[in-house]
Amino acid sequence: MVAVVLLVLTWGRDLPGPLVALVTLVLAAAVLSAVHHAEVIAHRVGEPFGSLVLAVAVTIIEVALIVTLMADGGDKSATLARDTVFAAVMITCNGIVGLSLLVTSLRHGVAVFNPEGTGAALATVATLATLSLVVPTFTTSKPGPEFSTVQLTFAALASLVLYGLFVATQTVRHRDYFLPITRQGEVIAADEHAEEPTTRTAVVSLCLLGLALVGVVGLAKGVSPTIESGVAAAGLPQAVVGVVIALLVLLPETIAALRAARRDRVQTSLNLALGSAMASIGLTIPAVALASVWLSGPLVLGLGATHMVLLALTVVVGSLTVVPGRATLLQGGVHLVVFAAYLELAANP
Structure with a gap:
């Protein structure tokens, strides 16, 4: 609530140094x-609903x-x-996944998860990312790495359909594929040693989660x-600003995933990571497609060659990590190196 009050008081204003530190x-x-509130909700509704709530919110x-920044920013x-x-x-599929595997491997030796559910999530992320971010680079209906109106409509509808199918699979038809498992392959339905919060507590936490x-x-x-000023003063590309903002926005998922990994619930960590990646594509592309109706500037979606290589490497490495259903310190390190390469190339393209 303090954060929301401070947001109202500072919205649209130039902030001096001391106020930036307070913010x-x-x-x-x-x-x-x-x-904290996401974990309360997750404990009340159980997995995979808990991780889904945080990712979607x-x-x-x-x-x-x-959409707000696009409306204000022009070309x-x-x-x-x-x-x-x-x-x-890149943050979710390499940074969060890599850190989660690293933490679990260091504390428990081997990270164990369900390859059916995790593989389905990774396949959906790979398909959405390719259709939305790679294909526009090669289309010819419109100059530049842009979709035509018909192509953008198709990409938006495909994103919504795939995301809807995944949510139905995750929460209804094959929910057990996304639940944490023991090292013997048995499903862990809930934390037996923790008292379940009441419905009223969960509703309050849901409201406070939205405010937070x-x-x-x-x-x-x-x-x-x-x-932006700091990035410009350091002589870094403008794209670094987007990376920093994305890191800040994804901090809740990152911390929640690491806490789950410390408890040997790496399946929950992977649900958070891949679910966030999927929601980011599946909800952002339809939203910007709809916003492009009234926005006058161009909408560039196609990735450059370097980023396409990193995306392909992420999909290959992720597939090899997921297939066995078990991961060691090495797999966590590989994902983190790919993430570090992304950060380095963002600063030095």
Whole structure:
């Protein structure tokens, strides 16, 4: 609630240095608050619903932020949706996945998860990312790495259909594929040693989760001019700003995933990571497609060659990690190296 009040007081204003420091501290507190309330909800409704709530909530607010910035930015925001979605994919599929596998492997030796559910999630992410971010680079109906109106409509509908099918699979038809499992392959339905919160507590946490996420994303936008100035002063490309903002916005999922990994619930961590990547594409592309009706500037979605190579490497490495249903320290390190390569190439393209 403090974060939302501060957001209202500082929205649309140039912030001096001391106020930026205060906003940053409140932003960090809002991230921790969001994680706490997400875990309360997850414990009440169980997996995989808990991770789905956090992923969708963060993505909806993130999409609103992207559309708002595109409406204000004109032509200079033409690549904003592409850069944000690709940053989210690399952060989740390599950064969060790599850290989760690393933490679990260090504490418990081997990370164990369900390859059926995780493989289905990775396949959906790979398909959505390819259709939305790779195909526009090679289409010829419109000059530049852009979709024509018909192609953009198809990509938006395909994103919604695939995301809807995945959610139905995850929560209804094959829910057991996405539940944490023991090292003997048995499903862990819930934490037996923790008391389940009441419905009233869960509803309050749901409301406070929404407030916390609004505060996180809004305050991240508030400090973005300071980030932009710092990036420009350091001589770094403008794309680095998108990476920093994406890192801030995805902090709740990152912390929640690491906490689950520490408890040897790496399946929950993978649900959070891949679910966030999928929601980012599946909800952002339809939203910007709809927004493009009234936005006058171009909408560039196609990735460059370097980023396409990193995306292909991510899919290959992710597939090899998922297939056995078990991962060691090595797989976590491989994902983190790919993520580090993305960050390095963002700073030095």
